[in-house]
Amino acid sequence: MDQTVETGGKKIFETPLYPYAKSPDQDPGANAHHPVVIVGAGPIGLGAAIDLAQMDIPVVVLDENDKVSWGSRAICFAKRPLEILDRLGCGDPMVDKGVVWNVGKVFFDERQVYDFNLLPEKGHKRPAFINLQQYYFEQYLVERAFELQRQGKPIELRGGNKVVSVTEKGNGVALSIDTPDGPYTMSADWMIACDGAGSPIRAMMGLDFVGRVFEDNFLIADVVMDADFPTERWFWFDPPFNRGQSALLHKQPDGVWRIDLQLGWNIDKDEEKKPENVIPRLKAMLGDDVKFELEWVSIYTFQCRRMEKFRHGHVIFAGDAAHQVSPFGARGANSGLQDTDNLCWKLKLVMDGLAPDRLLETYDVERIHGADENIMNSSRSTDFITPKSEISRIFRDAALDLSERYDFARPLVNSGRLSVPCVYDDSPLNGADALAGGPARTRPGAPCPDAPLGDGFLLDKLGNEFQLLAIDADIPDQVEDGGIAATALRISAADDASGDLAARYLGDAGSAVYLLRPDQHVAARWPSFDEAAVKTAIRTATGRA
Amino acid sequence: MAALNTKPNIAAPDDFYADLLAAHEGLSKAESDAFNARIILILSNHVGDREILREALAAAKAQNEEEKRS
Known part of the structure; x- marks a missing residue:
């Protein structure tokens, strides 16, 4: 820029x-x-x-x-x-x-019940x-x-x-x-x-x-502060400073921190938004000695x-x-x-x-x-964070209590799930999935996962046009059907010593040819090049089949 | 195919039942509810198999369905 x-x-x-x-x-x-x-x-x-x-x-x-x-x-x-x-x-x-950020901490009542590291997969830009x-x-x-x-x-x-x-x-x-x-x-x-x-x-x-209204209000406050909180996501269920509700602390650039406090349904929004009411809430959360300045305060409700x-x-x-x-x-x-x-x-x-x-x-x-898929996932998070019945709160608290001592309960704790792109399974644009032993994550409809490629990354070479990606396979420079061309990109599993590329695109196969859409989603894949099959897949992927 | 075992499977069933009641002894209603939720989660994790868990949920639900009908 x-x-x-x-x-x-x-x-x-x-x-x-x-x-x-x-x-x-x-x-x-x-x-x-x-x-x-x-x-x-x-x-x-x-x-x-x-x-x-x-x-x-x-x-x-x-x-x-x-x-x-x-x-x-x-x-x-x-x-x-x-x-x-x-x-x-x-x-x-x-x-x-x-x-x-990669580390998150989960608190329940007055104590930390566990922390986690997202441990992001290697080999992504x-x-x-x-x-x-x-x-x-x-x-x-x-x-x-x-x-x-x-x-x-x-x-x-x-x-x-x-x-x-x-x-x-x-x-x-x-x-x-x-x-x-x-x-x-x-x-x-x-x-x-x-x-x-x-x-x-x-x-x-x-x-x-149309959809589902969640009867809840959240106070969102961005504060500027010099605090030595680490770059982590902290989430509280039922903390002493916000009884019966949830709270979130998250870091943004420029020393700005996002604080999100659940307020419940029957509140006076205009009252709650006033600094004289917001500041005591934040002090109770951050401690009396932390100096901060309010950058932005809002109260939101939401629907799915x-x-x-x-x-x-x-x-x-x-x-x-x-x-x-x-x-x-x-x-x-x-x-x-x-x-x-x-x-x-x-x-x-x-x-x-x-x-x-x-x-x-x-x-x-x-x-x-x-x-x-997004509505389902975010509704599930919301149902965990703000239980809507006595029994759902009992199970929520049971999962949180168990999470302190037992690993098994931690995946049940849902304070918001990592947003991952959906796979367009069953899309009418999907073509052949003919790569025997090919990884499920790169099946037709899936967004291409990134992978190391030489000094750079695969995704930097993908997108904006149809492409024919060959991994240790022979393909022509271009395949065209009805004025729509797929351009060749030839790579080798040997271009990535880490093995990530092969694990993500070959699986058990020795070679592969992928037809990729301009949005970097997989349209079809085969073990080797077949011109007629590629042309059929281009027609399918462009709604002309 | 794994399936939910609905045949007797607990050795010394009277002893187990006594343990279950003993675990609840002296607990308030709220504490017992919390205990039950924890034991359900612990046992569910031990089973692990989603198909068996679905069958178990259906087996427990059958009683509610019957009560609704009568």
Whole structure:
């Protein structure tokens, strides 16, 4: 990144990054038309815009604000989203700034019951998790968007642009937009709605958003302090300083600490948010002698829910606008980035006329599968953290009590699970799984796991186009079917002395040929090259079978 | 295929039953509930096999189903 945003001493989230400027689209009679409009310049909207612009698809991002998100909000970013960010050209600043952590401690009542180390698997470029304030996350995405702009890529961010109506036209959508200079209209072939859990676009279109409400409130406080707490995740069940409830302490960059306190259901939110009520709570938790400053305080409740379908004609929903989960387990922004990772290459093929419209239906199939998995996992964490019945609390406390003395009970303790990407099992895009002895983790539908490769890593060589990955097998430079080409990448198990590459991609097989999708998911695999089989798999993976 | 053993399997069943009651002796209702939860988790882990655990849950549930019907 060759330019950073100057903030003049202000916090980044107080600084307009893409201030409103009048666009020629607002001139009378302009009748502006754009191939793709994205609504919402949060992590998901920006990720989608960068992905499309990198593929030379002109994209306009509309947001009623002009700054990154207020307060830290999402803070945990998992390995798979970091790998997606690498593909989007902005993984490095995130990981350089972020806090990497591996150790967690679990407390119950007045005592520590156990600690754990995530012991991340070796041979990956990216860590299992980083903690990073959402405002930095968005800042780096905005900087990447500007960098693409300077390189002449067709990407435009319009702050102060509030979409007030959207109409499906059968071959695209028509929008009206409010600005400080008054309203204007435009049309677009496609709209991607990334406008958050409260999605105004979803409401305008009268679409459903059903699910389960969790009757609980959480106080979230980010404090700046010089404390010698280690870089660990500390989780309390029923601590003396927050009886009957839970608490979380987690480190972010710049000496900022995330504190999350469960408050229960019947509370006065406005009262609880006042510093004179927040500060005594934090002192009880941190100790009287710890000096801290409040950076951001919020009270949240949450629901686990999703839209019945994410795609509605020429409007496609992604991220929190399409699905919402509890925050335990870092599955919000993380799954949203996986949405647009899945969507953008499909949209490109459909826009180029190389794949039929039904390819977009597989965005629904694959990402609804992902959303359901995330909702299930985060609901389970929530049910453990905040038991909803007497008997569930009895079992929860039994597991915690046993965890102090017996290893077996520790996997039952659920204070949020490591967010891992889902495998698109049963996706209509999956082709042959013909690699006898091949590892289950690289079956069709799975995201490619990283592996060492020479001086670097495999994933840095994957993505943005269909690829034919050959491991100790002969393949041609390119295989093409219906104008869609898969480009050769030839490697050898000998390129990785650690054996991780062979363990992850060969298993018991001596050689392998993988067809990989532009989003780094496995489409099909074989022990050796067979042109007809590869062409069939390309057709299947692009909805043309 | 492993299956849930529903045939007599405990040597000296009267002794075991007496041990079970003795373990609860002097406990309040809340303490007994907690004890039961711990013993269920300990034994479940010892069994380990998910299929057998599912069958055991179903076997225990059968009584509730019957009571609902009558």
